[in-house]
Amino acid sequence: MRVKTKYLCQECGQQSARWLGRCPGCGSWNSLVEEPVNLRTAPGSSSVSGDVPRPVTEVPVQEEERFSTELGEIDRVLGGGLVPGSLVLLGGDPGIGKSTLLLQVSQLLSRRMQALYISGEESMRQVRLRADRLGELSPGLLLLSETDIDIIERHLRELGPPVAVVDSIQTMYKSDLGSAPGSVGQVRECAAQLMRLAKTTGISIFLVGHVTKEGVIAGPRVLEHMVDTVLYLEGDRHQFFRILRCVKNRFGSTNEIGIFEMSGSGLIEVTNPSALFLVQRPQGGVPGSAVAAALEGTRPLLVEIQALVSPTGYGVPRRMTAGVDYNRVALITAVLEKRVGLNLGSHDIYVNAVGGVKLDEPAVDLAIACALTSSFRDIPVDNGMAFAGEIGLTGELRPVNGVEKRVKEAFKLGFSSFLLSGQSALDHNAETGILTADTLAGALELALRV
Numbered sequence: 001m002r003v004k005t006k007y008l009c010q011e012c013g014q015q016s017a018r019w020l021g022r023c024p025g026c027g028s029w030n031s032l033v034e035e036p037v038n039l040r041t042a043p044g045s046s047s048v049s050g051d052v053p054r055p056v057t058e059v060p061v062q063e064e065e066r067f068s069t070e071l072g073e074i075d076r077v078l079g080g081g082l083v084p085g086s087l088v089l090l091g092g093d094p095g096i097g098k099s100t101l102l103l104q105v106s107q108l109l110s111r112r113m114q115a116l117y118i119s120g121e122e123s124m125r126q127v128r129l130r131a132d133r134l135g136e137l138s139p140g141l142l143l144l145s146e147t148d149i150d151i152i153e154r155h156l157r158e159l160g161p162p163v164a165v166v167d168s169i170q171t172m173y174k175s176d177l178g179s180a181p182g183s184v185g186q187v188r189e190c191a192a193q194l195m196r197l198a199k200t201t202g203i204s205i206f207l208v209g210h211v212t213k214e215g216v217i218a219g220p221r222v223l224e225h226m227v228d229t230v231l232y233l234e235g236d237r238h239q240f241f242r243i244l245r246c247v248k249n250r251f252g253s254t255n256e257i258g259i260f261e262m263s264g265s266g267l268i269e270v271t272n273p274s275a276l277f278l279v280q281r282p283q284g285g286v287p288g289s290a291v292a293a294a295l296e297g298t299r300p301l302l303v304e305i306q307a308l309v310s311p312t313g314y315g316v317p318r319r320m321t322a323g324v325d326y327n328r329v330a331l332i333t334a335v336l337e338k339r340v341g342l343n344l345g346s347h348d349i350y351v352n353a354v355g356g357v358k359l360d361e362p363a364v365d366l367a368i369a370c371a372l373t374s375s376f377r378d379i380p381v382d383n384g385m386a387f388a389g390e391i392g393l394t395g396e397l398r399p400v401n402g403v404e405k406r407v408k409e410a411f412k413l414g415f416s417s418f419l420l421s422g423q424s425a426l427d428h429n430a431e432t433g434i435l436t437a438d439t440l441a442g443a444l445e446l447a448l449r450v
């Protein structure tokens with residue numbers, strides 16, 4: 001009997017009856033892979049509880065019982081701790097420290113509870129070598145090297161550990177499926193099986209997910225919809241800092257971030273990231289440098305923005321950015337040309353956020369504009385001034401949220417003045433050190449003292 005097949009997109013999970021060179025769902029080229037239609041979940045097996053419908057007023061109310069992961073930065077991102085029975089997906093670039101972070105969490109939790117670390121990419125001896133570098137070992141940490149999801153489920157049900165780590169979901173496979181591990185069907189079915197296991201047993205499961213070259217979790221998009229929490233570990237591999245960012249959280253806010261410093265003994269929590277981001281900032285005042293007061297969730301961050309503007313040696317000037325949005329820098333450049341009168345069209349422009357951090361909020365617009373103008377005019381920005389403000393297309397300076405936290409953080413680190421929009425609801429005068437401007441041109445006059 002001929003086996004029926006279908007074609008699934010490896011990027012978005014779009015199904016097709018025949019092979020297509022380009023996916024009609026996401027537009028990716030050569031992403032459709034043939035898979036046999038030989039696995040159908042048994043009726044009723046997709047239910048996580050087996051309950052019958054009941055009125056909402058009769059459903060018992062139960063508060064979320066969280067427990068700490070022993071790392072305050074992770075607890076902050078998760079919304080106060082780990083919820084029992086939750087499924088957490090951690091993604092990030094290769095070599096960024098995903099496995100190290102979760103092994104460190106498992107090792108800390110194993111001192112007061114049982115934790116199972118399942119590796120599909122390394123042997124138990126290799127995991128043991130990494131664990132030796134992270135600190136004191138505990139017999140409560142169990143290791144398993146396995147890729148068959150059915151065997152993994154059997155071990156989890158027999159042991160019943162409160163926490164388990166699966167590294168990585170792309171290496172797991174289900175023998176009933178004929179496709180290779182990492183394919184759309186395998187990733188979807190293995191994640192669904194782990195989700196049902198977590199909901200029925202109360203085991204909190206961490207999944208490690210590889211990312212594509214575009215920076216998103218590899219596999220079907222349904223994977224991110226299926227889990228309770230999606231975390232991304234960001235940072236430059238050549239930098240010491242790592243940022244844990246939450247993009248989905250059913251049990252808390254998605255605005256919080258955790259900051260770590262990579263070391264030989266694992267990831268170390270950074271309690272005062274602003275001080276570390278500014279530790280090598282030149283004190284004498286160098287043209288092209290300005291400090292932005294960003295806000296990540298409830299945490300203010302002071303990050304140095306560096307800009308280099310130089311005459312181009314080619315027909316088309318170059319524009320490069322690192323840590324800030326390229327399109328946002330292009331918009332600010334256009335406003336500086338049109339509203340301030342800077343001739344930047346014949347200059348190369350390079351903008352960098354120091355420390356490997358990525359800033360995507362509009363509040364850093366003013367710092368970028370000040371750094372660009374400072375480099376273009378070769379005049380240093382006031383070394384004791386921090387900035388926060390959004391720039392409009394007509395050259396106006398708009399207020400941003402959380403100015404109290406930004407100003408307090410800047411003054412705590414020794415800055416003497418803070419420049420923001422005149423529409424901000426703060427008591428601003430020269431005595432308090434809070435300066436305001438309504439337009440970008442006025443803000444540049446205060447920042448550069450020209």
